[in-house]
Amino acid sequence: MLSVEQLHVSYGKSRVINGVSIKVNAGDKVCLMGRNGVGKTTLLKSLMGLLPAREGKISFEKREITKIQPYQRSRMGLAYVPQGREIIPMLTVKENLELGAMAHNPKETEKRMEEVLNYFPVLKEHLSRNGGVLSGGQQQQLAIGRALMSEPAILFLDEPSEGIQPNVVAEIAQILNRVHKEKGLAVFIVEQNLDFAFKIADQFYIMEKGSIVTSGSAKEVPMETIKRYLTI
Numbered sequence: 002m003l004s005v006e007q008l009h010v011s012y013g014k015s016r017v018i019n020g021v022s023i024k025v026n027a028g029d030k031v032c033l034m035g036r037n038g039v040g041k042t043t044l045l046k047s048l049m050g051l052l053p054a055r056e057g058k059i060s061f062e063k064r065e066i067t068k069i070q071p072y073q074r075s076r077m078g079l080a081y082v083p084q085g086r087e088i089i090p091m092l093t094v095k096e097n098l099e100l101g102a103m104a105h106n107p108k109e110t111e112k113r114m115e116e117v118l119n120y121f122p123v124l125k126e127h128l129s130r131n132g133g134v135l136s137g138g139q140q141q142q143l144a145i146g147r148a149l150m151s152e153p154a155i156l157f158l159d160e161p162s163e164g165i166q167p168n169v170v171a172e173i174a175q176i177l178n179r180v181h182k183e184k185g186l187a188v189f190i191v192e193q194n195l196d197f198a199f200k201i202a203d204q205f206y207i208m209e210k211g212s213i214v215t216s217g218s219a220k221e222v223p224m225e226t227i228k229r230y231l232t233i
């Protein structure tokens with residue numbers, strides 16, 4: 002489904018991603034882990050087309066997408082929940098959700114909204130309130146709901162558990178697993194929260210200084226191994 006081959010990404014002269022190769026099959030649940038500053042966010046932004054690749058190739062459904070625009074990637078089935086959520090605080094919950102479907106067929110917006118609200122009942126309760134007044138956990142659910150409005154095939158999430166209460170984190174894990182099961186959604190998460198990561202992911206990649214140093218299934222890369230990489 003998604004194939005990343007020898008990707009290099011830089012900020013000016015500063016080389017941040019150095020030859021990363023990753024494969025995600027349809028319906029996979031993948032977690033990318035690594036300490037602060039190793040390049041996880043940079044990699045996600047580059048996969049979404051928000052940062053250019055200096056070298057290498059990104060393909061989705063066997064089509065090369067390395068140079069195509071973010072809105073085109075969104076239309077093809079890639080969606081992204083950025084770190085810090087980036088919901089629009091002065092727009093209502095409903096309007097924030099509608100934004101997520103903007104690059105897509107407007108006729109389907111209502112049906113998608115119904116589906117998303119079914120996954121996130123808390124958003125239904127707050128539909129006409131401004132996004133900015135919601136709690137952190139509710140805003141994260143709104144950001145994920147907004148991304149799901151485009152009915153993606155793969156959802157990228159950047160540290161979705163950051164700064165959120167444990168009970169809401171557990172609820173988000175449950176919802177993502179449900180969407181995965183019911184819609185065949187592939188999930189690609191950047192996380193530091195090991196419990197959350199292990200509740201969702203079945204494949205792991207560990208990154209150090211812009212390169213993948215270990216990868217494999219949960220059995221091949223057990224929690225103890227990941228802890229070692231995160232704490233050294």
Ligand SMILES: Nc1ncnc2c1ncn2[C@@H]1O[C@H](COP(=O)(O)OP(=O)(O)OP(=O)(O)O)[C@@H](O)[C@H]1O
Nearest residue numbers: 012015017035036037038039040041042043044084
């Ligand atoms: N806009 C930018 N311009 C220049 N350098 C940047 C920019 N954004 C990030 N960097 C640098 O790129 C490196 C990787 O940052 P990135 O945010 O991708 O790491 P990360 O693994 O996601 O870290 P974190 O867990 O803290 O979000 C860091 O050294 C960072 O300082």
